[in-house]
Amino acid sequence: MPLKARLGECAIAFLLTATLTGAEFLEGHAFFALALVAVWGPGWEGVCALLGASLGYLCFLGFVGGLRYIAASMMVYAVALAMGEFRLYRKSWFMPLMAALLNGAVGFVYQSPIGWDRATAASYLAELALTAVVVYCYRQAMTVRTQSHSGPWTPAQTAGVLVLGGTVMMTLARVMLGGVVSLGRVLCVLAVMTAAWKGGVGVGAAAGVVAGVAMDAAQGTLPYGTLLFALPGLLAGACWERGRLVCALVYVLTGGVSLVWMEPGDNLQAVGLEIVLGAVLFLLQPEALVNRLGAVLRREEGEDMGQLGRELAAQQLRRTATAFRAVTGGLREAFTPVVPNDQDTSRVFDRAAEEVCVRCRQRERCWQQEYQATRTALSDAMTPMLERGEGIREDFPLHFAGRCTQFDAFLGAANRELRSLLARRRYDSRVRESRAAVCAQYGQLAQVLDRAAGRLDQHPPVDARRQRLMAQRMKALGIRGKCSVTQDPNGHVHIQLEGPEVERLVQGGELEKLSTLLGCPLRQDTAAPRGQVVLVQQEPLVAVAGLAAADRKGQSVSGDCGAWFKDEAGRLNFLLCDGMGSGPAAREDSNCALGLLEKFLRAGLEVEAALATVGEALALRGEDQGGFTTVDLFQLDLFSGRSAVYKLGAAPTYFRKPGGVERVVGRSMPAGVAPGMKADSFPQQLGAGDWVVLVSDGVVSPREDGWLRRLLADYEGTSPQELAARILQESGQREGEEDDRTVMVIRLDVRPREEG
Incomplete structure (x- = not known):
């Protein structure tokens, strides 16, 4: 992992764990940060999480109260550090069990001098069970950060994210804006409303229940919060197809009605103001963020097997791309010459001398007695020879050319060696270019496969409003069939119709009526498969x-x-x-x-x-x-x-x-x-x-x-x-x-x- 990414992970671990130290369950049970230390593991992230937990517990619980959870957190990290390399550590039940046992052991030591009664024992056992459950949920939430695709979350991941978000809100509920409005409760309204709009009835209700339980547990009050969040989340999720504004209005109205069941002394005005502020934030949040959340929350009915097939195909394409990248790297390494080719220019004259001078009577004078002068003359001649591609008499100093009795033979042998040298250079250059081209081809192929895998992971956003209008039009005309209205990455409408009578939608002027109904000009795609009618937005x-x-x-x-x-x-x-x-x-x-x-x-x-x-x-x-x-x-x-x-x-x-x-x-x-x-x-x-x-x-x-x-x-x-x-x-x-x-x-x- 790059250094910047690792530092970012460490910062997240520190801040998130420190924040969770302020979350208490029914006054005094602050085991949430301890659970997160168990999730971060034995690396530097775990060290930062342990530091964040220690600092947070001292700030929120004081020295005596915080020391218990600090000790338990240190023991949990020690177990992760000792067992991190073993297969047992990677079992989904191991760290939840160890965190619960170690928290229970430290808690038993602290509680024994004070004494036990039935209520204390019940809360003690409940904390142990909740510690294990929270560690498991936190671990599921953390898998969202590392998963390799952007498809819908699994039910376990969704539950984990809800639990993590709810416990963070328990700490933020202690932050009061203007001494009246709770920041945590406002953000809970925003989260439940967003989950209901993009996740539907089930996700909206689940998010409402988690938010309500978290707020009730943080305040130690009757379960009014559960009613105040769960019922509006349920009804808002039922209106997810009617747009953001309708969803917000339904939530606010339902939340207002729910206030009737609350006690008059519960500061109803502040609670109502929190609902309104959450709705305003919901309407102002960026569309891209909401759509991204919708892509991971909503799982269309009847498409599980198709989605599974796309995920498997995307994984296979990515594995193939990785293999081609490995081939590219291996080829580049293999193509790198270990032993350099014989392209030393000085060898040109050495080989010419071996061919001509070996029979010359002056070889001892040239190559022994006056060796330095001979080398200097040949070195001066090599530069113009390389520029021209061959040597001539004028390239050599006069004292050398005049003294050499077999100069013409020597020059001819040197030119033959020079032509061989240049031919080897051209050949090596062409081989390097060809090898680089082959490596580039493999690299391009890997990129193509990666892009294909990315497209399999992408789900075109459904245009809910236009799809509802199309369904109503088909019902009015008595046409039975399936209809899917989506938008491409550029926002252009794409309609796919399938059924025995869908051809009627493009006959007798019906296509123009559909264009008016949907608010965009349409044309029929003639390349659609048999049995289907595909309509696309017409270009202006x-x-x-x-x-x-x-x-x-x-x-x-x-x-x-x-x-x-x-x-x-x-x-x-x-x-x-x-x-x-x-x-x-x-x-x-x-x-x-x-x-x-x-x-x-x-x-x-x-x-x-x-x-x-x-x-x-x-x-x-x-x-x-x-x-x-x-x-x-x-x-x-x-x-x-x-x-x-x-x-x-x-x-x-x-x-x-x-x-x-x-x-x-x-x-x-x-x-x-x-x-x-x-x-x-x-x-x-x-x-x-x-x-x-x-x-x-x-x-x-x-x-x-x-x-x-x-x-x-x-x-x-x-x-x-x-x-x-x-x-x-x-x-x-x-x-x-x-x-x-x-x-x-x-x-x-x-x-x-x-x-x-």
Whole structure:
């Protein structure tokens, strides 16, 4: 665990345990902090929890009263420290039992000098039993912090969180605001109301009972608090589908009625004010926090097995991703050369000498008597030889070249060794690049699997209001079937209908009536499975595209490829790829890049990751031939008009907006030139009436594109196909036909109502 995270855990352990020392059950039984020390375990978190308990007990109970629980806490921590490495410690019953026994042992020692009676013995045994129960509940609550998914809590986890929260509120109930209002009771109202709204009747009632028992136990009063929290929580949970405001009103009204049963001396005005303040906080709390709580509290009926299947699939995907990461790490370690390759430049002349100088009569003079001068001359010659790739006579000092009787043979042998050295360097460089690409591919695959697992864990939020309206409409029309109304991460409505008569909902103008009823335009998704009707929120914008292309003169096959499609997130993707050169080989390269990129984007892969993966794949594919491909990707969200252009060595892209014509130019290299290439990205905000022009590099020269800008700015028609044909024709007259040329034109407009 990182240091910051560990420090945060220690701080939480200290503060939470110190807070619980102020929680007393029926005056004098303050075993809650001791129970939490048993949960934190033998690590540094346990030490901080023990310190927090010691300080808190001294502050709240004084030296004599607090010493009992401090001693018991120290004994509990000692048991955890001694048994933490054993399997017995991990049994769910071990620490609850040990905490109860150790608390009982210390309590027996303290109580014996005072004496025993029936009431004392009963409270003593009750504290032992409650200590074990609270330790178990706290342990279940702590598992929520470490679980690997965001699905609904189990009943044991929910109970544990309620008990932990209730005991914390027992301490906060002692904090009085203005001497009248209890902070703990206000927060209990907020918690019960939130649990009822997002958890329903059962969770609302359970939260109310826990809050009421906690407040009654903290004050030592009759169980009025249980009535004051449980009944409003029950009725508010019954109204969870009617919205936050209705839920708050039901809780406040029910709480007001419950005040009738309280004694007049119980400060009814303060209690009523606490209910109102809790309701105000409930209405003001952030929506994201409430939705997160709802995701872990609500478990839809009939979906337990499906949820279990998704959790198992997500776990399997995560394990597979972990395995691929391990493979990546192992490959990187294995690919790291332990013994360096023979690339020492000094060995070039050593091997040449072994081949030529061994038969020379002057070898003793050169390599023994004047060894330093020989080495200096050869060292000076190596620098220009490496720059040029071969050596010539002028690279060597005159005294060396003139003295050597076999200089030409020596130079030839040195050049052969130098070419071998450079070839080994190029080979090693290519091997390193290929290995890095393989490792990157495994890493990308692991990320894809992690994202897929995350999607399995995510549950699209149910649009309760619209789902209720759909159910009422189906009932009014006499249509039997299942209906699910959810929202995607961007807040767009998605309706799934299943049944023998659900087709009637999209016939005879019924779809337009549904759009009016639900308050958003709808369209039918034609790609829905058989037996289902899927309705999705209709985009306010529509894109019309046109394409014009011409082959290189003398060629019958173009090296350019273009396509457009809608991905899983509902964005339009326009792709234009240009392979190196022209003809079938270039076509194969561009078609490969386009096909891979389309598959990745349709599968939901992020754009940057998809482009990086395609670049790595093309780099590996083109090791022998050295082929590469330019990639031009234009993404468009028809709901918001947000768009972006991504380029890998592609030609400029042109935008016509109300302010004029803009051009974006990338600086990256084409895909496949080398592994690890990063695409250039250019975000844009578009609206109805805007135009976009994508071209391959044979259409226009970036330095002489004024004619294209003028043609785009002056065009007054509405046909993207016509504009694409004009650009292609003008390009042929100006740039010639020496390369494949492709023009893709997109026009944005407001979607007509009749297209729904």
